[in-house]
Amino acid sequence: MTEVKSYRDLMVWQKSMDLVVICYKLTSQFPKTEIYGLSSQIQRAAVSIPANIAEGKGRNHLGDYIRHLSIANGSLKELETHLMIVGRLGYLKDEELKVTLNKCEEIGRMLHSLMEKLAQKKKE
Template identity: 50%
Template sequence: MSSEVQSHRDLVVWQQAIDLAVAVYQVTKNWPKDELYGLTAQARRAATSVAANIAEGYGRENRGSYQQFLRIAQGSLKELETHLTIAQRIGIARDDAIAPTLERSESVGKLLRLLIRKLSGQ
């Protein structure tokens, strides 16, 4: 199998972002029902936005646009981390559920930064 990237689906960062979104859906499924349209929806939206922006940027086939969408994905990642931290602090999410999700988020963030640097020629 070739290691050449032929699609956004071949990007490890996109694959990990998908895994992160799935993890967020699993973590949030037992959050209180009164948060369904609040923190739950915001966390899920931010998580799916990360992978979606990686894919959309890749599809633009323009380096500058691609980098911009990767930066938007970084912003969504920070938004997600904020929602998870708030949920943890107000007691709707357990530390043992949030910690691995935040670790996944950190891993995706590192990969995003590496990809942006690579595209910048740094």
């Protein structure tokens, strides 16, 4: 595994940042009654993903890094759930929802892979 100098070099962080932008654009379409409800929840969960990746990378201990990646993954699952709820409520077009959930799945795979590699490194 090549040593990554900065969290900004991580593809999973970059894709997570893109997901934040997507989520903010999507929530801008929601009814104004959702501004303190689902819109806020979606935005907070989305922001938490790259923030925890960055915070974990900034920690001095590998175990802390892995723990923060796990927190990021939890926020990702929370985001997916909120997106499925807004899909059921009809706030998003089916295609928008599908594309966004596919991005979530990709990020989830990347997080899992990174956690596995780091866990292996920790055992060495």
